[in-house]
Amino acid sequence: MVVHKINLPTLLPVLAILLLGQSLAHAGEYFLIERESYQLCRDLVKNFNHFKDDEPMVCELKFYPGYKDFRLPKWEEINPKQYTDTLERLLVDETKYSWPAGIPGLKKRINEGKVKLWRSRIDINFDGRKNTIYKMQEYACNVKRDYTRDNMPRYRFMAEQNDPDPKHPRFEYLNGNVFGGIFYYKGRPYFNSWIQDPLFTTEKSQIVKGSSPRVAVYETSQSVRFHESFAITPVCEIGYRK
Known part of the structure; x- marks a missing residue:
């Protein structure tokens, strides 16, 4: 049997380079595009940057344990x-301009x-x-997570109306094609939705080319009126770059 002697001083730098290479493969940075004055x-952004060595959180939102808010x-x-x-019935009414007969293949x-x-109990209007x-x-x-719209998780959010028939509940459409979800900050609910743009400019006049996603944050109380007005202003927008 031949025993090969391992040269640790030589091996350790190689291992370090390999581990660093794995980390840098996904290393990126989140940065504010708008509303730096908002806490x-x-x-x-600080929370996201705790996970900057991971891929962008387009599939699942994560919060660092230290951020209790x-x-x-x-x-x-x-x-x-x-x-x-x-x-x-709900989606036929809400998508009548795109699909008069409803979303194709939904029942199938x-x-x-x-x-x-899923369902949850949420103070969506923040009215108590x-x-x-x-x-x-x-x-x-x-x-594969290439951050295009086809690969991001699409959600539709609906609110159950007051005093519904248990067998035939009625919904109020809140928001559709949300590439994200709902989270709480200091007890108040917000929508987050990822946006895929091929090119955009930040406040620092830096142009980011390629498939660089960004996340927009909205107040859920605005989304209650989503079907009446599609011009909802985000609370803030956060970009991601490698």
Whole structure:
């Protein structure tokens, strides 16, 4: 048997370079594009940069344990087949300008188990009263994560109306094609949604080329009026660059 002597002084730098290379493969930076004066925006950027060695959080939002002001809602997964007719009626009305007959293939995807539905109790208007909020996922986030719209998780958010019929609940459409979700900051709910732009300019006049995603943050109370006005101003926008 031949025993090869390992030269540790030579091996350790090689291992260090390999580990550093793995880390730098995903190393990036989050930066504020708008609203530097908002504490929420500054805290969110700091939180994101704790995960800058990971890929951008387009598939799942994460919060660093030290940031106690942030948290996620507790969602209960339910069977979308129980709400197929209701969802179809709602989405036919809300998408009539794009698809007069409703979202193509929605019922088929529900029956195939490709659509997921959750609900949670959230004070969506921040008026002291909780609402039952439903979250529907039509497409799962692609594991390749190339940050294009086709690979980001799409969600539709709906609020259950007051005194619904338990067998046939009525929903109010809040927001659709959200590439993100809902999170809390200091007890107040916000939407976050990733945006894919091929080119954009930051406040520092730096042009970022290629597939560089950014995240926009909105007040959920604005989204209650989403179907009446599509001009919703984000609380802040955060860019990502490698």
